[in-house]
Amino acid sequence: MRAVDIIQKKRDGFELTKEEIQWLIDGYVAGTVPDYQMSAFAMAIYFKGMTTREISDLTMTMVGTGQQIDLSEISGIKVDKHSTGGVGDKVTLILVPLVASFGVPVAKMSGRGLGHTGGTIDKLESVKGFQVERSQEEFIKQVQDIGLSVIGQSDQLVKADKLLYALRDVTATVDTIPLIASSVMSKKIAAGADSILLDVTVGEGAFMKNIEDARRLAQTMVELGKAVGRRTIAVITDMSQPVGTSIGNRLEILEALEILQGKGREDVTHFICELAQIMLGLANIEKTVEEVREQLMNGSALRKFEAMIQAQGGDLEDLYRPSSAQYIVDITADQSGFISELPAMEFGLFAMRLGAGRAVKSDNLDYETGIVFEKKVGEAVQSGEVVAKIYANQKISEEMLTEFKKNVRIDVERKKVSEIIEVIS
Ligand code: URA
Numbered sequence: 001m002r003a004v005d006i007i008q009k010k011r012d013g014f015e016l017t018k019e020e021i022q023w024l025i026d027g028y029v030a031g032t033v034p035d036y037q038m039s040a041f042a043m044a045i046y047f048k049g050m051t052t053r054e055i056s057d058l059t060m061t062m063v064g065t066g067q068q069i070d071l072s073e074i075s076g077i078k079v080d081k082h083s084t085g086g087v088g089d090k091v092t093l094i095l096v097p098l099v100a101s102f103g104v105p106v107a108k109m110s111g112r113g114l115g116h117t118g119g120t121i122d123k124l125e126s127v128k129g130f131q132v133e134r135s136q137e138e139f140i141k142q143v144q145d146i147g148l149s150v151i152g153q154s155d156q157l158v159k160a161d162k163l164l165y166a167l168r169d170v171t172a173t174v175d176t177i178p179l180i181a182s183s184v185m186s187k188k189i190a191a192g193a194d195s196i197l198l199d200v201t202v203g204e205g206a207f208m209k210n211i212e213d214a215r216r217l218a219q220t221m222v223e224l225g226k227a228v229g230r231r232t233i234a235v236i237t238d239m240s241q242p243v244g245t246s247i248g249n250r251l252e253i254l255e256a257l258e259i260l261q262g263k264g265r266e267d268v269t270h271f272i273c274e275l276a277q278i279m280l281g282l283a284n285i286e287k288t289v290e291e292v293r294e295q296l297m298n299g300s301a302l303r304k305f306e307a308m309i310q311a312q313g314g315d316l317e318d319l320y321r322p323s324s325a326q327y328i329v330d331i332t333a334d335q336s337g338f339i340s341e342l343p344a345m346e347f348g349l350f351a352m353r354l355g356a357g358r359a360v361k362s363d364n365l366d367y368e369t370g371i372v373f374e375k376k377v378g379e380a381v382q383s384g385e386v387v388a389k390i391y392a393n394q395k396i397s398e399e400m401l402t403e404f405k406k407n408v409r410i411d412v413e414r415k416k417v418s419e420i421i422e423v424i425s
Helices: 003-011 018-030 035-048 052-063 091-100 120-125 136-146 159-169 177-191 211-227 249-260 266-282 289-297 300-311 344-353 398-407
Strands: 079-083 106-110 148-152 195-202 231-238 327-332 337-341 370-373 386-392 409-411 420-424
Touching: 003 018, 003 035, 018 035, 018 052, 018 159, 035 159, 035 177, 052 159, 052 177, 052 211, 079 091, 079 106, 079 177, 079 266, 091 106, 091 120, 091 148, 091 249, 091 266, 091 289, 091 300, 106 120, 106 136, 106 177, 120 148, 120 249, 136 148, 136 300, 148 300, 159 177, 177 195, 177 211, 195 211, 195 266, 211 231, 211 420, 231 266, 249 266, 249 300, 249 370, 266 289, 266 420, 289 300, 327 398, 344 370, 344 398
Parallel strands: 079 195, 106 148, 195 231
Antiparallel strands: 231 420, 327 386, 337 409, 370 386
């Protein structure tokens, strides 16, 4: 076979065979297919798409390019969760201990943030001492002992995705359904859980900009999961504004602690309880959202979270430490009305420039910086009232302040928001 023929076949809109897909992906991982041919292949997929069968073959080929985790030593139904990317998305930090507090084992591998999106692993690393790299034995033992662990994605898992994702990131080929579906599902299948909850984000700050595309991505991934015997449910969630009130690593840890202490905002608390109810259902535990909320309020989830922090070497005193950012700048409203838009992408990029995110993979993070919103979309605001606070370790220029304010959009009419838009099972 020749890479150029496979690229041409896809470019011209034909369906590839399993052997062709496997030859190309294996060659890429082995280094015999160069980046420039893989980029052309990714772009051909971007424009011509893939059939369900091709996506399935691509996914399983990718799974085969690395190790597969065997979680069978952990008793019970293991559940996993994955988000297709968000701004201010600290959901895993609360959802995992909440679900684990019902006795459902959660062995989760998470990623780092890039560009406007944040990563759970970076947030956890903002806690002094917290270890995100564990051997497979340590990972499994911790879940057996305390019921949960969140670690960084092993280098040995789905090697094709590591290479391909980095390439897609710099060739404008991330936001295409076949490549997102195969990237997410290959990692979830290799990570070994029995059941999977997928959070498919939609809106300005997400890869899927409209509900139709989000629905197609969700359906594709649910089918992929089912085809390999993993119970899979996808929820389509709103990413037009940041999740909750904070963006930035330390700031999001603090917000997660507030929610785990039962002192979080009602909307995000309710949203997480709904997700937990679905995730528990995937482990055959039927609870009402109210029962899940009671568990959150009685401190069980917080105790699980603290247990995980300690088990992975984190310092409990440091966990509760406020941000040490040097400058905290209030942003006030220029007019009265209702917050109508807080574009997630723009604020994600703003936080990135403060050091809370990475422009390129090699960037170092400043864990202390970011944004805390005092008002979210749909809420009333008076002229002069504080809408948000910027946490920075650099002086914020007038230009940056103007840019920030421009993105806080205020209208005379109240806009309705809902976090979960649709559930696909
Ligand atoms: N998240 C992933 O893991 N992969 C993608 O391609 C997009 C989002």
